[in-house]
Amino acid sequence: MIKLFVGLGNPGTEYEATRHNAGFWWIDALARQLKVNLVSDRSYHGQVARTSAHGQTIWLLEPQTFMNVSGKSVAALSRFFKIKPEEILVVHDELDVVPGEAKLKFGGSHAGHNGLRDIHAQLGTGDYWRLRLGIGHPGVKSEVVHWVLRKPAPDQRDAIEVCIDRTLKAVPELIGGDMTRATQMVHTSKPPRPKPPRQPAPDTAAAPASGQAGVTP
DSSP states (O other), X not given: OOOEEEEOOOOSTTTTTSGGGHHHHXXXXXXXXXXXXXXXXXXXXXXXXXXXXXXXXXXXXXXXXXXXXXXXXXXXXXXXXXXOGGGEEEEEEXXXXXXXXXXXXXXXXXXXXXXXXXXXXXXXXXXXXXXXXXXXXXXXXXXXXXXHTSOOOHHHHHHHHHHHHHHGGGHHHXXXXXXXXXXXXXXXXXXXXXXXXXXXXXXXXXXXXXXXXXXXX
């Protein structure tokens, strides 16, 4: 079961609307859903909320250490309250997933994500849960840093916000420890593909008579 929900991002108004802060957006939405307020706590180097949901005590955390030092905050809170790595869900932006989709996974490498890299180092393991919110890829590796620190286009931001709303529906399963069901909910909650436009019926009345050549205008 998940006892600690962590959203990754960078503190400060200049970063709040950038792609790298998608994890903060998710935690903010969860806090609204649970009707709790995140408050600054120096002991855990972040914005923190504690509440009860679905019969369990849970924590919400947004590290305020900047992305590259996220593990300092996660480790401080989880160790004090004896929360195991496998009871932690880290929500973060993901380049390899398109906006509007999300992936839930357990363990694995940090795949170059600096926030995850530091959490790996501070916890001493990669065996925690991650919810990967798609932000898309700029297509060129050299542009990645600029991409994550820029605001998404309005349609991309809308897609991410809709995805956040959908994935929040899996929170009861996450808290209850039904990770198989939670994974199914996250992975099957993709936005519907738009239907192709209907082709107009051919205008048979305007077709040339049999045996006659059509006239090209």
